[in-house]
Amino acid sequence: MVSPSRNESVLGDQLSATLRSLGLHERPILGGNHRAIVADRFFDNIERLNAGRIPGGTLSLSERDNLLASINNLNRFDAAQNLTARSISARKDDGGSMELVLVSEHPDENEFTFAREVQAAEVGHRYDFIIFLNGIPYIHIELKGRGVGTTSALEQFERYNKNPPGGLFNFTLLLVASDDTQTEYIINNAVRGVRDVARWANHENKKYLKLDAFAESFLNPSFMQEYFRYGILVSPDEKKVYALRPYQYHALVSAIRKMERSLTSNNEDNSLNSWAFHSPGAGKTMTGYAVARQAAAKKNRDGDSHYRKVFVVSDRIAIDEQWTTEHSRFTIDGVGAARPESSAELARCVQSN
DSSP states (O other), X not given: OOOHHHHXXXXXXXXXXXXXXXXOEEOOOOSSOHHHHHHHHHHHHHHHHTTTTSGGGXXXXXXXXXXXXXXXXXXXXXXXXXXXXXXXXXXXXXXOEEEEESSOSSGGGOOEEEEXXXXXXXXXXXXXXXXXXXXXXXXXXXXXXTTSOSHHHHHHHHHHHHSOOOGGGGGOOEEEEEOSSOEEEEEOOXXXXXXXXXXXXOTTOOBOOSHHHHHHXXXXXXXXXXXXXXXXXXXXXXXXXXXXXXHHHHHHHHHHXXXXXXXXXXXXXXXXXXXXXXXXXXXXXXXXXXHHHHHHHOBOTTSSBSOSOOOOOOXXXXXXXXXXXXXHHSOOTTOOOOOOSSHHHHHHHHHOO
């Protein structure tokens, strides 16, 4: 009988090989202070992405210390807000401030790497795998012996959650647990429950339970960038981050693809119409909100809004109220929402700018 630790080691070697085949560079952390090494690599990426924004192209020692101190003061939600906004404010030596890019809007400028057995804190908190996005700990993966289930990995996440390592590790958005027969992911909120655990599936709802299949679908760099752009929603109202479930994500991306095609197609193209079905309690309001947000943000070739208005139509007051609540939980840059109470008010909303 193979011991669980041996099983995990073999599974880890297989995952390393899969990640390398997908184009992720392995950057081992061997000895020394792991947190300091992670910080150094983070600053290397900050300087790479912000060469034109940093005076002289390099952060001074005091600027590094100030930025790291600011990050240490962030809670997980504030860190998630900065990461999903793709930038963070930093203080310069002259007393001014500069906005530094964390994640580029240009996919080819972003770099995914991974490391094994990362010591995130001086005591405990040794992570099986961390996937880094531009040097930022982005996804934390815990592996368990093949066939023993993911419960112990999820419990491990909860132990870490009670005493989080802080610092750059507050940026970690996603947690993945796998025993190779079951693979699950969960958003890294300070408060989370069983309902937050999800299993990844393709657009035909085929679940990727085996680790290599999950990795090939979910952990390849092009998909991770797309999911980061579309699949993560931040709710300032609740101080919480949401990760779309597979069916929500695929419905959203399908709608986005049709929106993009509509930019170059005539208005008579019926193939651009689409619909999505969710069963009760499956999160249809959030999916609808995510689609509306992307439609509101869509620009045409001249840089203007492609859709002057986005309409949400419901067949009963309860759904209308649910939608309004959902909208207030999230933010749409520069986009407001109106809820007409009469036909005359609706007409004014339609005609207004």
